[in-house]
Amino acid sequence: QVQLVQSGGGLVQAGGSLRLSCAASGPTFSLNSMGWFRQAPGKEREFVTAIGWQTGRKAYANSVEGRFTISSDNAKNTVLLQMNSLIPEDTAVYYCAGTVTDWRGVPRRPGEYEYWGQGTQVTVSP
Numbered sequence: 001q002v003q004l005v006q007s008g009g010g011l012v013q014a015g016g017s018l019r020l021s022c023a024a025s026g027p028t029f030s031l032n033s034m035g036w037f038r039q040a041p042g043k044e045r046e047f048v049t050a051i052g053w054q055t056g057r058k059a060y061a062n063s064v065e066g067r068f069t070i071s072s073d074n075a076k077n078t079v080l081l082q083m084n085s086l087i088p089e090d091t092a093v094y095y096c097a098g099t100v101t102d103w104r105g106v107p108r109r110p111g112e113y114e115y116w117g118q119g120t121q122v123t124v125s126p
Helices: none
Strands: 003-008 010-013 018-025 033-039 046-052 058-060 068-073 078-083 092-099 120-125
Touching: 003 092, 003 120, 018 033, 018 092, 018 120, 033 078, 046 068, 046 078, 058 068
Parallel strands: 010 120
Antiparallel strands: 003 018, 018 078, 033 046, 033 092, 046 058, 068 078, 092 120
């Protein structure tokens, strides 16, 4: 069973930056893709970005394209989310996710991921 442990996050003013980290342990060789999702109060969990663990192929939600960057360090079994030019609408609990399934592309739906991190709060003040 893959375990995902997140770190980072916190409070930042609009226009600022934060970085989230997700460390995977267990049978990480089986991972196919890693992603980040977020969930704001009263809203559904939404896709932010994801990366193919072997291919390095990336996908971004339109709302974060050009501001957020996902990267992976396969040797360290870690995926990073660099968030720049943050806006109040980015405020949410952010979740790291992993899948061992080959979805024939970068998966964007929560149901396509089997493993989840514990979540971390990101708050952007105006």
